[in-house]
Amino acid sequence: MNEAKKVAIVTGGATGIGLAISLQLAQDGYIVVVNYHSSAQAAQDLVKQIQANGGQALAVQANLSKVTEAEKLIQTTLETYQRLDVVVNNAGITDDTLMLRMSETQFDRVIETNLKGVWAMCKYALKPLMQAGQGRIINIASVAGMMGNIGQANYAAAKAGVIGLSKTLAREMASRNLTVNVVAPGFIQTNMTANLSPQIKEAAIAMIPLKRFGLPEDIAQMVSFLASNKAQYITGQTFVVDGGMTMY
Ligand code: NAP
Numbered sequence: 131m132n133e134a135k136k137v138a139i140v141t142g143g144a145t146g147i148g149l150a151i152s153l154q155l156a157q158d159g160y161i162v163v164v165n166y167h168s169s170a171q172a173a174q175d176l177v178k179q180i181q182a183n184g185g186q187a188l189a190v191q192a193n194l195s196k197v198t199e200a201e202k203l204i205q206t207t208l209e210t211y212q213r214l215d216v217v218v219n220n221a222g223i224t225d226d227t228l229m230l231r232m233s234e235t236q237f238d239r240v241i242e243t244n245l246k247g248v249w250a251m252c253k254y255a256l257k258p259l260m261q262a263g264q265g266r267i268i269n270i271a272s273v274a275g276m277m278g279n280i281g282q283a284n285y286a287a288a289k290a291g292v293i294g295l296s297k298t299l300a301r302e303m304a305s306r307n308l309t310v311n312v313v314a315p316g317f318i319q320t321n322m323t324a325n326l327s328p329q330i331k332e333a334a335i336a337m338i339p340l341k342r343f344g345l346p347e348d349i350a351q352m353v354s355f356l357a358s359n360k361a362q363y364i365t366g367q368t369f370v371v372d373g374g375m376t377m378y
Contacts, residue, residue, distance in 0.1 A: 152180070340373035
């Protein structure tokens with residue numbers, strides 16, 4: 131990039147899929163604001179790694195289940211770099227159990243982080259992204275939000291909500307050249323899937339035509355494309371990256 135460097139925020143950017151996205155966007159030439167909640171050491175290590183590779187990055191703590199902290203994350207980014215070009219809403223949690231046993235707290239906790247957190251980040255990012263002239267929002271949902279998943283009524287509802295929110299924002303923001311897209315991963319090798327029992331992993335792989343879990347980098351490549359100029363005519367879409375597990 132010849133002009134001033136573009137700035138990207140990656141929420142939950144210090145671990146798993148977010149880590150791969152942060153590294154990829156840094157490699158693509160962005161200044162990366164790595165948001166973390168509890169993984170302070172991982173975030174600092176990642177910033178050092180990006181800097182060692184000649185890039186620029188900043189770790190910023192924020193609990194995105196709180197709207198005020200999302201607002202603060204955007205403010206810190208603007209105070210530090212005076213611009214915002216890309217927001218990748220990747221932060222997410224699971225709290226799985228069958229609907230019959232799911233408490234209101236379990237439902238609310240997942241909705242607050244995975245859906246309301248995305249809403250809050252989008253709300254406070256819109257103005258600077260409009261000013262950027264070709265802003266990008268990329269939201270990480272899940273195939274669970276499209277097909278449902280046993281034990282994930284809270285998670286699937288939140289991820290389906292993210293898809294609806296993204297389509298609406300894509301329509302509202304198109305006239306400002308701000309695109310909004312969704313990446314819906316299938317099973318990806320991260321902490322989130324590390325504790326699945328061997329039986330569940332085996333059953334999952336049996337459903338995946340490419341016969342393996344995806345890597346965080348498989349998602350990062352799609353995000354990199356959607357953030358780039360190559361994707362300038364794409365908005366309001368959901369891109370499934372799942373080794374062929376779901377085909378409609
Ligand atoms: P992960 O390693 O557990 O990452 C989750 C990230 O979310 C962590 O970096 C965590 O930050 C952050 N986070 C959680 N609560 C937060 C909060 N309140 N405020 C700010 N950040 C918060 O799992 P992952 O697999 O990479 O997940 C990344 C995204 O992909 C999630 O949205 C997930 O739903 C989605 N996804 C994953 C899979 C999969 O198979 N792995 C499949 C479909 C979709 P800290 O570590 O700093 O707390």
